[in-house]
Amino acid sequence: xxxxxxxxxxxxxxxxxxxxxxxxxxxxxxxxxxxxxxxxxxxxxxxxxxxxxxxxxxxxxxxxxxxxxxxxxxxxxxxxxxxxxxxxxxxxxxxxxxxxxxxxxxxxxxxxxxxxxxxxxxxxxxxxxxxxxxxxxxxxxxxxxxxxxxxxxxxxxxxxxxxxxxxxxxxxxxxxxxxxxxxxxxxxxxxxxxxxxxxxxxxxxxxxxxxxxxxxxxxxxxxxxxxxxxxxxxxxxxxxxxxxxxxxxxxxxxxxxxxxxxxxxxxxxxxxxxxxxxxxxxxxxxxxxxxxxxxxxxxxxxxxxxxxxxxxxxxxxxxxxxxxxxxxxxxxxxxxxxxxxxxxxxxxx
Amino acid sequence: xxxxxxxxxxxxxxxxxxxxxxxxxxxxxxxxxxxxxxxxxxxxxxxxxxxxxxxxxxxxxxxxxxxxxxxxxxxxxxxxxxxxxxxxxxxxxxxxxxxxxxxxxxxxxxxxxxxxxxxxxxxxxxxxxxxxxxxxxxxxxxxxxxxxxxxxxxxxxxxxxxxxxxxxxxxxxxxxxxxxxxxxxxxxxxxxxxxxxxxxxxxxxxxxxxxxxxxxxxxxxxxxxxxxxxxxxxxxxxxxxxxxxxxxxxxxxxxxxxxxxxxxxxxxxxxxxxxxxxxx
Numbered sequence: 191x192x193x194x195x196x197x198x199x200x201x202x203x204x205x206x207x208x209x210x211x212x213x214x215x216x217x218x219x220x221x222x223x224x225x226x227x228x229x230x231x232x233x234x235x236x237x238x239x240x241x242x243x244x245x246x247x248x249x250x251x252x253x254x255x256x257x258x259x260x261x262x263x264x265x266x267x268x269x270x271x272x273x274x275x276x277x278x279x280x281x282x283x284x285x286x287x288x289x290x291x292x293x294x295x296x297x298x299x300x301x302x303x304x305x306x307x308x309x310x311x312x313x314x315x316x317x318x319x320x321x322x323x324x325x326x327x328x329x330x331x332x333x334x335x336x337x338x339x340x341x342x343x344x345x346x347x348x349x350x351x352x353x354x355x356x357x358x359x360x361x362x363x364x365x366x367x368x369x370x371x372x373x374x375x376x377x378x379x380x381x382x383x384x385x386x387x388x389x390x391x392x393x394x395x396x397x398x399x400x401x402x403x404x405x406x407x408x409x410x411x412x413x414x415x416x417x418x419x420x421x422x423x424x425x426x427x428x429x430x431x432x433x434x435x436x437x438x439x440x441x442x443x444x445x446x447x448x449x450x451x452x453x454x455x456x457x458x459x460x461x462x463x464x465x466x467x468x469x470x471x472x473x474x475x476x477x478x479x480x481x482x483x484x485x486x487x488x489x490x491x492x493x494x495x496x497x498x499x500x501x502x503x504x505x506x507x508x509x510x511x512x513x514x515x516x517x518x519x520x521x522x523x524x525x526x527x528x529x530x531x532x533x534x535x536x537x538x539x
Numbered sequence: 540x541x542x543x544x545x546x547x548x549x550x551x552x553x554x555x556x557x558x559x560x561x562x563x564x565x566x567x568x569x570x571x572x573x574x575x576x577x578x579x580x581x582x583x584x585x586x587x588x589x590x591x592x593x594x595x596x597x598x599x600x601x602x603x604x605x606x607x608x609x610x611x612x613x614x615x616x617x618x619x620x621x622x623x624x625x626x627x628x629x630x631x632x633x634x635x636x637x638x639x640x641x642x643x644x645x646x647x648x649x650x651x652x653x654x655x656x657x658x659x660x661x662x663x664x665x666x667x668x669x670x671x672x673x674x675x676x677x678x679x680x681x682x683x684x685x686x687x688x689x690x691x692x693x694x695x696x697x698x699x700x701x702x703x704x705x706x707x708x709x710x711x712x713x714x715x716x717x718x719x720x721x722x723x724x725x726x727x728x729x730x731x732x733x734x735x736x737x738x739x740x741x742x743x744x745x746x747x748x749x750x751x752x753x754x755x756x757x758x759x760x761x762x763x764x765x766x767x768x769x770x771x772x773x774x775x776x777x778x779x780x781x782x783x784x785x786x787x788x789x790x791x792x793x794x795x796x797x798x799x800x801x802x803x804x805x806x807x808x809x810x811x812x813x814x815x816x817x818x819x
Contacts, residue, residue, distance in 0.1 A: 239719060241715055241719070263718070264715070264718050264719050265718050265719065265720075265721045265722065265723070268721070269719065270719075271715075271716070271719040273712055273715070273716055275712060277712035277713050277715065277716040278713075278716075279713055279716070279717070279730075279731055280713075280735070281734045281735055290717065290720055290722070290730070291720035291721055291722075294717070294720065294721055294722040294723070294726045294730070295721060342716075342720065343719075343720075345720075346720055346721060
């Protein structure tokens with residue numbers, strides 16, 4: 191089921207959480223709503239679910255599969271919603287939690303006891319918790335609770351799955367496992383999924399499409415490759431991973447770009463370079479975009495080597511190298527080097 | 540770590556610690572246990588037969604009946620009001636919320652006698668509503684309705700105050716989850732909200748009941764002290780005492796004291812349940 195939002199705004203006590211947002215979520219895709227906290231991503235998700243109402247506007251419209259659902263309550267929209275802190279019913283067992291959505295159906299739609307039990311156990315197997323059916327939520331680990339919340343949302347057989355910071359409260363290792371598992375589940379069950387996250391790594395890893403939000407607006411929409419390699423603006427580039435920012439002057443007439451040490455007043459653009467797009471040389475090559483720097487700290491523990499350098503104003507520059515490249519260079523602390531960018535982005539100010 | 544620290548603190552028995560213990564025990568004995576013992580010894584001083592006669596006296600029986608009647612009316616009503624108020628104030632954020640929470644405490648902060656007077660001024664012979672009440676031949680002051688109204692007012696905060704912090708802390712996540720799973724408002728309340736507050740609710744009801752049966756000041760002002768008609772147990776005890784009928788007064792008092800003891804025991808059980816519940 192595709193989901194479309196048109197001209198959607200939301201104001202909380204004078205604070206504009208969403209500002210005239212237009213977006214379409216394609217059927218069958220796993221979309222990440224990515225942005226810093228306060229950017230409006232959770233509000234957007236809750237509006238889709240019907241947990242919030244958008245500001246009154248003649249053109250505003252939320253539709254599922256082309257059908258306007260603006261007047262439908264959260265229960266009527268039949269979406270599976272997974273809450274940030276799970277919101278499990280703490281006085282009910284795992285089984286009761288998952289069965290809840292089936293038990294509250296109207297009598298003529300409600301499955302029989304056996305059917306409910308069968309469906310709950312199918313879901314328990316799906317989330318790999320069949321032996322835990324009799325536990326209370328407080329007797330489960332964070333990752334297990336998250337999976338119960340997911341199974342509970344799936345019990346009503348939604349066509350849309352909405353997840354609010356699904357892995358936010360888990361430790362790094364469980365988070366990694368659970369997000370790959372979620373991706374597989376999504377592929378298995380073919381629904382339209384939207385999840386909110388502030389973790390760009392998570393979004394880049396499992397989403398089909400990423401929607402970047404900032405200050406209540408959408409900055410860019412695209413596949414992980416598109417947004418990572420062709421960030422639409424400086425915010426997107428800065429948000430999607432580490433980046434070195436330099437002042438620069440763009441001379442339109444000469445088609446010339448001048449990297450500058452610091453803002454001397456003549457700069458009119460920012461030059462952004464990712465840490466892995468910088469090369470380190472011992473000698474000056476007299477290239478224009480050459481940055482002199484001094485090695486400050488080297489961190490070799492990890493899959494890549496992270497090198498911290500200081501430019502002439504003692505401002506930090508970050509360079510990422512492979513272990514092999516690093517061995518070739520044999521850098522020492524306080525050593526003087528020159529950095530040349532392989533790839534850079536310029537955003538005028 | 541914490542346990543270790545605590546045991547270390549306990550391991551240093553100084554004179555100071557012992558003195559605090561003695562003072563606390565002395566205080567409890569003097570102000571709590573001694574009066575309790577006096578009530579029961581005085582009540583049974585002339586034997587159990589006199590005690591029985593005192594409480595089976597028609598006026599005493601009528602006082603017991605009236606006290607029970609008042610509790611039966613006010614406790615369920617205040618359960619409903621308190622629940623509704625706590626739901627609105629605990630689960631929703633709106634302007635004037637903290638003012639309303641303060642307002643709920645009004646019956647606690649006002650003297651019960653003043654509370655009774657308010658009703659006399661409203662519904663008494665020269666009160667604001669007197670003409671209307673006279674026209675419809677309704678008597679409130681010096682009658683059972685007045686006692687019920689005054690007790691309702693006095694006992695209103697118990698359930699609400701118990702539930703507001705509980706409901707605020709629990710938030711609305713679980714309710715939203717229930718709604719998103721297709722439950723309607725009533726199902727959400729019955730299956731999600733209520734089970735999570737039931738011990739707190741029971742606790743509030745017990746306290747509310749104890750006060751409803753024991754309230755003196757406000758009821759005294761509106762009741763008119765008509766024997767066999769508008770006397771509740773506390774008022775009856777006072778009348779007997781003023782007539783120097785000590786053994787009968789203490790017999791009635793022993794009933795109220797017994798009620799207090801039962802309340803404390805039930806309260807302890809409920810509190811225990813509440814705690815284990817939270818731990819799970």
